[in-house]
Each structure stands twice: as C-alpha cells, then as structure tokens.
Amino acid sequence: MKTFAGASRQRGAIAMMTAVFLIFALLCLVLVVDTGRLYYEKRSLQRIADSSALDAATEGGLCSLDSGPGLESLAAVSASRNGFTGNISAAPNAVSGGYMETVDGIRVFNEDASRIEAVQVVLGKDVPASIVAGGLFGGIVPLRVQATAQRIPSITFSAGSALLNVSSAESALLNPLLNGLLGSNLNLNAVAYQGIANADVSLLDFMRTAGLIGTRITAGAVDQALNTSISLANFSTATVNVLDQKQVAGVGLLSNQLLGVKNLTLKLSDIVAVDSAPGMLEEALKANVNLLELLMAAAMAANKNNAVALNLGVAGVTASLRVIEPPVIGIGWPGMENGNWRTKAKTAQVRLIVGAAPNLLGLVGGNIGLTAEVAQGEAWFEQARCRTLATGSTDIDMEGKTGLASVKLTNASGTGDAEIKVGLGGSGSGGGLGGLFGGGLSILTAEVGLDTTIGASNIQDIDYNIVNKKEDLPEMKTMASGNGLATSIQKLHVHLTAGPIGLDLDPLTNVVKGIVVDGVVNDLVNPVVIPLLSLLGVQPGVMDVQLQDIREGPAILQR
Numbered sequence: 161m162k163t164f165a166g167a168s169r170q171r172g173a174i175a176m177m178t179a180v181f182l183i184f185a186l187l188c189l190v191l192v193v194d195t196g197r198l199y200y201e202k203r204s205l206q207r208i209a210d211s212s213a214l215d216a217a218t219e220g221g222l223c224s225l226d227s228g229p230g231l232e233s234l235a236a237v238s239a240s241r242n243g244f245t246g247n248i249s250a251a252p253n254a255v256s257g258g259y260m261e262t263v264d265g266i267r268v269f270n271e272d273a274s275r276i277e278a279v280q281v282v283l284g285k286d287v288p289a290s291i292v293a294g295g296l297f298g299g300i301v302p303l304r305v306q307a308t309a310q311r312i313p314s315i316t317f318s319a320g321s322a323l324l325n326v327s328s329a330e331s332a333l334l335n336p337l338l339n340g341l342l343g344s345n346l347n348l349n350a351v352a353y354q355g356i357a358n359a360d361v362s363l364l365d366f367m368r369t370a371g372l373i374g375t376r377i378t379a380g381a382v383d384q385a386l387n388t389s390i391s392l393a394n395f396s397t398a399t400v401n402v403l404d405q406k407q408v409a410g411v412g413l414l415s416n417q418l419l420g421v422k423n424l425t426l427k428l429s430d431i432v433a434v435d436s437a438p439g440m441l442e443e444a445l446k447a448n449v450n451l452l453e454l455l456m457a458a459a460m461a462a463n464k465n466n467a468v469a470l471n472l473g474v475a476g477v478t479a480s481l482r483v484i485e486p487p488v489i490g491i492g493w494p495g496m497e498n499g500n501w502r503t504k505a506k507t508a509q510v511r512l513i514v515g516a517a518p519n520l521l522g523l524v525g526g527n528i529g530l531t532a533e534v535a536q537g538e539a540w541f542e543q544a545r546c547r548t549l550a551t552g553s554t555d556i557d558m559e560g561k562t563g564l565a566s567v568k569l570t571n572a573s574g575t576g577d578a579e580i581k582v583g584l585g586g587s588g589s590g591g592g593l594g595g596l597f598g599g600g601l602s603i604l605t606a607e608v609g610l611d612t613t614i615g616a617s618n619i620q621d622i623d624y625n626i627v628n629k630k631e632d633l634p635e636m637k638t639m640a641s642g643n644g645l646a647t648s649i650q651k652l653h654v655h656l657t658a659g660p661i662g663l664d665l666d667p668l669t670n671v672v673k674g675i676v677v678d679g680v681v682n683d684l685v686n687p688v689v690i691p692l693l694s695l696l697g698v699q700p701g702v703m704d705v706q707l708q709d710i711r712e713g714p715a716i717l718q719r
Contacts, residue, residue, distance in 0.1 A: 198301060201287050204243075206305040209283045210717060212238040212248075212255075213309035216279040217715040221257060222494055223311050223546035225555060231255050235281050244283065252284035252304060260310060260718055267718055269308045275497065278310040278718060311715035312440050313544040315556060316363075316447035316491045316708045319537055320507030320697025324636060324706070326353040333472065333691050340470040340481065341459035342392065343422035352410035356452040360708070361402045363432065363491065364445035366454070369405075370398035372428065377442040386429040392462040393421040399455050424462035431457040435492030435502045440713075447491050447709040450634070454489070460508055460696070461486035470692075476517030477688060478529075478572060485509040485536055487697055494541045494557075501540035505705070507563055507698050509536045514689050515572025518580065521679030526580035528608070528676075529572040530684050532645070534698040537563035539622065539639075539705045546712050554710055556624040562615045562641050565700030569610035569652050569680065577609045582672055604668065608676050610652035615701035616641035624707050634708045642701040645690055646681050 215238035217223065220231045232255040236248045246253055257276030260267050269280050282304070289301045326334065331350040338346050367373045371394075373385040396418050403411040431454070436444035460483045470479040485508060492503030515529035539560030547554045569578050582604045620639050626632045654673045693699050 198287065198289075198303070201285065202303045202305060205283055205285050205303055206307070208239055208242045208244045209281045209305045209307040210309075211242050212236075212244075212283075213279050213281040213307040214238075214715045214717065216255065216281065217309035217311045218546065219548060221276050221279055221311065223313060223544060223712075223715075225543055225545045225557065228545060231257050231276070231279050235279070239281075239283070246283070246285065248281075248283070252282065252302075254280075254282040256280045256282075260308070269718070275495070277312070277495065278308055280306060280308040282306045308718040309715050310718055311546060311713070312436075312493050313546050313554070313556075313710065313712040314436060314440065314444045314447065314491065314493050315503070315541055315544075315710050316449060316489065317505050317539065317541070317558070318450070318453060318487065318489045318697075318706050318708065319505040319539045319560065319703055320487055320699075324357060324634065326350050326357055330691060330695060333688075334695055336470050336472050337481075337692065337695055338456070338459060340468045341456075341463050342396065342418070343420055344396075344418050345420065346414070346417045348410065348414065348417070352413065353452065355408045355410055356403065356414070356455075357450065359403055359406050359408050359451045360448035361406070361451055361454075362446045363434075363449055364442070366398060366402060366449070367428070367445070369401050370394065377445070379441060382434070382441055382445065386432065386434065387427055389425045389427055392424045392426065392458065395426065395458045395462075396421050396455070399451055402451060422462065424466075426458055426461040430461040430464075430488075431486050432489045432491065433504060435490075440493075443711050443713060444491055444493075447711055449489060449708060450706075456695075456697075457487045457489065457508075460510075472688065474688065476520040477684075478515040479688070479692070480513045480574075481692075481696075482511040483508060484511060490539075490541065492541065494543045501542075503541040505539050507534075507537040507703060508696055509563070510534055510693075510696055510698055512689065512692060512696075513570070513572075513574040514684055514692075516679075516684050520683050521580075522675060523679065524581045526578065526605075527571040528578040528580055528680075529570050529574060530680060530689060531568045531570045531574040532565055532689060532693065532700065533567075534565040534693065534700055535563040537561060537639075537698075537703040539703070544712075553625055553627045554712060556626065556707060556710070558622040558624070558705065558707075559619050560622055560639055560703060560705055561617055561619050562639055562701055562703040563698065564617060565614040565645075565698075567610065567612055567614055567645060567648060567700065569608055569649075569676075577607045578676075579605065580608055580672075580676060581605050582675060604656065604672070606672050607655045608652060608672075609655070610649065612648050612651045614642055614645060614648050622705050626707075626710060629710060633710070634706050636704050636706040639703045639705065640701060644702070645693075645700050646685050648700075649677055649681055649685060652676065652680075 212235040216231045216234040220234050235255045239248055256271045258271040259275050259277040285303045286300045328350045331353050335346045367385050400415045464483050468481045472479055487508040488506040490503045490505035511533045513531045518526045539558055542557045542559050545555040571578055622637045654669050
C-alpha cells in the first residue's frame with residue numbers, strides 16, 4: 161500500500177519557495193531603487209540645464225549688448241552654482257545660440273551663431289546602471305538632457321515725433337493742420353492739445369475700442385486687425401472714446417469739433433509695424449502709444465497722395481501738403497532677420513508748398529513760394545541689455561538716419577522758379593534800392609531759384625538707459641545732420657532779367673539776394689515752414705526718436 165508524505169515532508173519546498181520569493185522581491189527593490197535613482201539623477205541634471213538656459217537667456221541672446229559676457233560663460237557660472245561639476249565646454253556638454261521656429265506645429269531650435277535669439281544648453285553625465293555590487297547588473301548609463309530658453313525685450317518707439325510739449329504757437333498751427341487732414345473744425349488751445357499728448361493707450365486697447373479685434377489674441381487675428389480698413393471718422397471716434405475713458409480734460413470739446421471728418425480710410429498696418437515672437441504677440445500689443453501722435457499718423461495715412469490745402473489763417477500765405485508716405489510707429493524686438501532690421505520706425509515723407517504775397521516779403525510784386533520735399537528718415541532697434549537684479553536698469557541701443565530734404569524756391573504753385581520785382585524808386589515801397597541809384601528808377605525784375613539738399617545719410621547711434629519706466633518714459637533723443645533749413649536758404653541763386661536801360665545789374669545781384677533771403681527766412685521759413693514740418697515730424701536734417709515703452713518679461717523655457 162502506497163504511503164503519502166505528511167506535513168513535515170512539505171517544509172523544505174515552502175522554504176525554497178520563500179527564498180526564491182525573497183530574492184525576487186530583493187531584485188524588484190533594487191530595480192525600484194535604481195530606477196528612482198536614475199530618475200532623480202536625470203531630473204537633477206535637467207534642473208541644472210533649465211537653470212543654466214534661463215540664466216544665459218536672461219543676460220544673453222536678445223538681452224545682451226555686444227560688450228556682455230558670452231552665452232557659454234553665463235551658462236557655466238549658473239551650472240556651477242547649481243552643483244554641476246563637469247566642463248560645460250567639453251562634449252557631451254554644449255551651449256548654443258540660435259533661434260526658434262515652428263515646424264508642423266512644433267517649436268524647434270535652430271543653431272545659428274549669426275542669429276542668437278534663444279539659448280540651448282545640453283548637459284551629460286555618466287552614472288552606474290546599478291548600485292548593487294558596483295554595477296553588477298550593467299555598466300554605465302549616459303544621461304543626456306537639454307533645455308532651451310528665450311527672453312525677448314520688446315519696445316515701442318517713433319521717429320519724427322515732436323508732440324510731447326505743445327506750445328501756444330504750435331497749437332495755432334496744429335489746428336489748421338489737423339483740420340486740413342481730417343476735414344474737421346478744431347479750435348483747441350495748447351492746454352487741450354497737451355492733455356491729448358499726455359494720454360497713452362496700449363495698441364491692444366485701442367484696437368478693441370475701435371472694434372478691430374476681440375478677446376482672442378492670435379497671430380492671425382492680429383494680422384487681420386492690422387490690415388482691416390477703418391474709416392478716418394471711426395478712428396477719430398475711437399480716439400475720443402479712449403480719451404473719455406482716461407478722463408482727459410477737454411475731450412467733450414474735441415468730440416464736438418471732430419464733426420465732418422473726411423470720408424477716407426486707412427489701415428493700422430499703414431502706421432504701426434508690429435514684429436513679435438510667437439507667444440509674445442499679446443505682450444507686444446500691450447505697449448503704450450501716444451494718442452495725439454497716433455491720430456496725426458492716421459490722418460496723414462488716410463490722405464496719402466492727396467493734395468491738402470491748409471488754411472493757416474495768415475494773411476498772404478498759402479500752403480499745400482501732400483503726404484507721400486505716412487509715419488510708422490515701430491513695435492517689436494531687436495536684431496536682424498534675413499539681413500533686415502526687424503523693428504523700424506519711420507518719419508513721414510511729405511511735400512509742402514508754402515507761398516507768400518510779395519509785399520509780405522518786402523517786395524513790390526512777383527510770384528514766390530518755397531517747396532520742401534522731405535524723404536523718410538528711419539530708426540531701428542539694434543540691441544538691448546535687459547534689466548536684472550545686478551544692473552537695475554535697461555539699456556536700449558538704436559541707430560537711425562535722418563531723411564534728406566529737397567528744398568526749392570519756386571513760384572506759389574511749386575511749378576517753376578520764383579519771380580520777384582524789386583522797387584528801385586525812393587517812394588518808400590518795400591525792397592526799395594533808391595538810396596543806391598537815386599529816385600525815379602523803374603522796377604527791377606529777377607528770377608530767383610534755389611535747389612538744395614539738406615541733411616546727410618550717415619547712420620548715428622541713439623542710446624537709452626531706463627531705470628524707472630514710469631518716470632523715464634517716454635524719452636526723446638534728437639539726431640541732427642547737415643545744415644538747417646534757414647542756413648540752406650543762403651544757397652539761392654539770382655538771375656536779373658530786366659532793369660533800367662544802361663544799368664549794370666551785376667552789382668545788384670547780392671543786394672536782391674539779401675532782400676529775398678531775409679524775406680523768405682523771416683516771413684516763410686521761421687514762422688511757418690519749420691513749425692509745420694516739425695509738427696509733421698519731418699524737420700529737414702533733424703529727427704526726434706521717442707522711446708515710448710519697454711516690455712521685458714522673464715526668460716521662459718521653450719518646450
């Protein structure tokens with residue numbers, strides 16, 4: 161008969177199973193510990209890479225002046241401070257500068273030493289695969305991590321602005337200038353204009369007030385808003401509404417006098433150039449712009465290539481303005497892309513003809529005017545050093561060049577040389593030369609011409625150091641090149657065409673020239689032409705560059 165083993169015979173099998181289970185549990189525990197350890201090692205290395213990339217982007221890339229430390233140096237200091245003991249300059253470690261682009265909806269870093277907008281840090285570390293028996297279950301695991309960071313400073317600036325402080329004399333010309341451009345009936349004093357000039361608004365808020373954009377801020381929505389036509393009347397209404405929201409004094413008077421605005425249209429893209437990185441667009445649009453400057457630019461854009469008669473209210477003086485290109489306000493970030501500066505601001509390009517009655521110039525008769533055609537000047541955002549705890553300020557480096565101006569002495573319509581008549585008799589008529597030749601001489605006729613270029617095309621640096629945005633902005637710097645308009649008038653030429661029989665006209669040339677120069681400078685250039693061009697932001701050989709706002713957030717990781 162077969163005998164079965166009792167319970168005592170099973171004890172050996174259970175012990176063996178228990179031992180196997182304990183060994184398996186120990187292996188699982190080792191696996192868990194090693195996996196956790198490797199994860200921790202890699203997470204720690206990733207944290208160092210993230211910090212190094214953020215620190216390098218904070219002071220490097222688009223936030224570093226040429227004289228600043230290199231990206232590798234910035235990343236190395238940060239990595240060492242956070243416990244990294246390797247050589248950041250030796251493989252597999254690397255620090256690279258380049259730019260981000262979106263490919264198939266994914267943000268991708270492209271290394272490019274000529275276009276450093278973002279910083280990528282790659283760190284590596286070799287660790288044992290297991291802590292059991294000195295790596296019994298494997299040799300070395302190479303850990304590799306990378307981090308890409310970017311900090312983008314954005315500024316808003318204009319070229320040719322001269323509307324920060326409006327004097328009584330300027331307001332007297334600003335009324336007819338805006339009335340001619342808008343078709344309105346403005347009669348505001350300097351205090352009212354100064355209130356408007358002191359009012360700033362973010363471009364985003366203005367676009368919303370004008371009904372150009374909703375709450376969804378995307379590149380497509382912004383591009384559509386910038387390129388949507390808006391009537392000059394609606395633009396003016398939006399300006400009034402913004403001023404009303406800001407409780408600017410005199411806004412009611414402005415609203416009442418903005419009636420009858422011309423039936424013209426414009427696009428914001430005609431007067432505002434926005435260049436911003438993906439993800440930074442909304443921040444860029446929050447930059448402040450000057451409302452008076454924005455209204456003036458809009459009025460000029462709407463009247464592009466239209467001859468606008470200006471009723472200056474000065475007896476004997478006529479004026480006509482043609483806007484060839486309106487001014488452009490620049491909003492964006494520094495540097496170049498594809499060989500072109502990303503963010504530019506431009507002055508207007510205009511043709512101004514001012515004519516005067518001869519007796520106003522001290523002449524007996526004739527047909528005389530001054531034509532000034534001023535090409536666009538421009539300024540661009542070259543580089544920046546962003547604010548840090550160490551610096552406590554923001555440095556903005558810009559460059560620019562003034563627009564050249566062609567100035568001609570013409571007839572009142574601007575179609576030919578000026579013609580003047582100077583009295584030679586002693587009857588007391590203006591410009592009389594009777595004292596030289598005795599009384600009774602007839603009137604002397606002369607053709608007077610001037611065709612000169614004012615300004616220079618050389619590039620000049622414009623630097624700003626901003627410690628406190630609220631106190632320091634807006635800040636205006638002035639560029640000047642070449643002689644001023646009044647000085648250049650001296651270059652006119654005189655051709656005497658008629659006079660008393662037998663009179664030697666050559667000695668009279670300089671005398672006639674002096675009479676014309678004095679009359680033109682005193683009656684046209686100083687009181688009318690220069691102030692008008694200044695209000696239009698196109699003083700020949702001179703350009704004001706106004707830094708209106710700076711937007712600089714913290715460095716951010718690009719995932």
